[in-house]
Amino acid sequence: MLDFLQMLINGIAAGSTYALFGMAMVIIYKTSEVPNFAQGEMALIATYVAYLMLEQYGLPAWIAYPLALVFAALLGAVLEFAVLRRAKAPSVLGMIIVTIGMEMILMGLVSWKFGAEQKAMPFPISPYDSLVIGDFFISTLEVITLAVALTVMGVLFAFFRFTRLGLAMKATQQNPIAARIMGIRTRRVHMATWGLSALVGASAGLLMAPVLMQPYMMWDPMLKGFAAAVLGGMTSLPGAVFGAYLLGIIENLFGGYVSIEFKSVVAFAVIVLMLCFKPSGLFARHYVRKV
């Protein structure tokens, strides 16, 4: 029983990172129907920018981290402006190819600049500190990640419900033409969406970096985040968060009870099986596009 609860805690800790990536993907998919495979690499670049500022230029952490987040938001907006907006006839396949292309460019740039070896990210809190609650262990960093994930979820919920920009994003998603007629500059809204999404993704990247930092680190959590978003229906923020924690918990329970070897695979197997039964995810209504 103790083991079980500890695994549950580990699962929730792992799920927080997935949740951040999942939410980042949902934000973009919600407004522009683009599955953004470059999400992880946008976070990767922001992380390495933070690393550069801390190590090379010796900036203090409280300046470097916010600056990295601002950089991520700008990067997202610039990518949307420079690449996505230029697509002539956007189809899902075309957008997948374009975002994968961006992913490869960003990843290539980072690993060209920094090489493939592991870097040590200076972080105010050591990843090996841990809190002991009763009989359970959880590292401080994981607690922070959990708190950040939940805060981001709350802030995004409020953002989409109560701010003008958030409402404009929702309107753009529901009916772009009507939104334009009502005076919403949909292209700017798309740009803002990418900036916001890159910001959320980058916060996940920065929180991962103290544990593992090398150019390939983003693939796995990004794909799991994507899987979580799909599990939650791809358009629902709470769905993505729920899917992320579900995946994290399933993964850790599977790793503990069945086989540690196949732990990282089980998330994808779950996704494939689940999609057979609920083809639009758990939280979205299934709708079929008409001819």
Add this chain to the structure above:
Amino acid sequence: MDMKRDYFEDVQLCTSGTVVFWLAVLLAGLAVFPFLARNYYVYMANYLAINVIVVIGLNILVGYTGQVSLGHAGFFAIGAYGTVVLMTRAHLPFPAALLLAALIAAAFGFLLGLPSLRLEGPYLAIATLGFGITITQVIGRLEFFGGRQGLHTPPLTIGPWRLESDRDFYCLLAPLTVFLCLAARNLIKTRVGRAFIAIRDAEIAAKTIGVNLLVYKTLAFAVSAFYAGIGGGLYAFVLRFIEPEIFTLLMSIMFLAMVVVGGLGSILGSIAGACLLAWMDLQLRNILSIPLLGPWLEQLSRNWFSITGVSNIQFIVFGLIMILIMLFEPLGIFGVWLRAKKYWKTWPF
């Protein structure tokens, strides 16, 4: 393009004397190639041929039937491991093992095709991606398939004929590739191919006029997986050694990139795209030895980037190609070819 006046004009392979002539030149060139070229170039030709086979198969699925697949490295791995294991453990002869492995891949393709009946867009992308990753990881961790150490391929014999060098293997691979290209081209011109295209263009409309989605979607996945399986089985013998690290997600992405760069829904485009990107892949692996560009890049890396990561330039190049093709020429190389042809046909005007 050209107007088709009856059915036979649509299905015939060679539309004019010029096409017959160039086809004959191409086949003759392929036939004498291994006797003229150096060994490395024969190896390169084998590598390209395998990419052509897989990409044509993938194009049947992505370009003609309109289903996204990010999991073709999985089918490729099934073909490679299946062939080698059937030969070493079950002692089947090579042709039987290759065919059987490809059929196993096709069966997996059929299984993956079942959920595709209800999935579209990003849902299908993540499902196929998950399938590809799962297959590779499962194969890579089972001792039966050699685990992380990988497997060496057994010596290759077909009846009394021993294939030892790359040149011998080319003699097997080249006719097979030509045959598979023709088969795919003919498949597209049949009732089945027209059903695929109908599904791509409008799924509900296709259903309404009596195309059985269950049959044709799963068939598209199965045929595509069969091609990938054949490609994988042959690839094992080009490398002579297989390990799970080869069959990554990046490989699936590269196959998809080849399809898109070559041109969606075009067999000729697939051949061009596969040859171009696979050739660039081989060339860019030692990018610093390219004349003129190499020294400049080395200087650039020393001053601004790092010299250890210089091989990653190939990702930047591939990413740029993918984005530029998608933004400016969605039909890929085939689209460029079509436009050039149209331009010269009516030239002074």
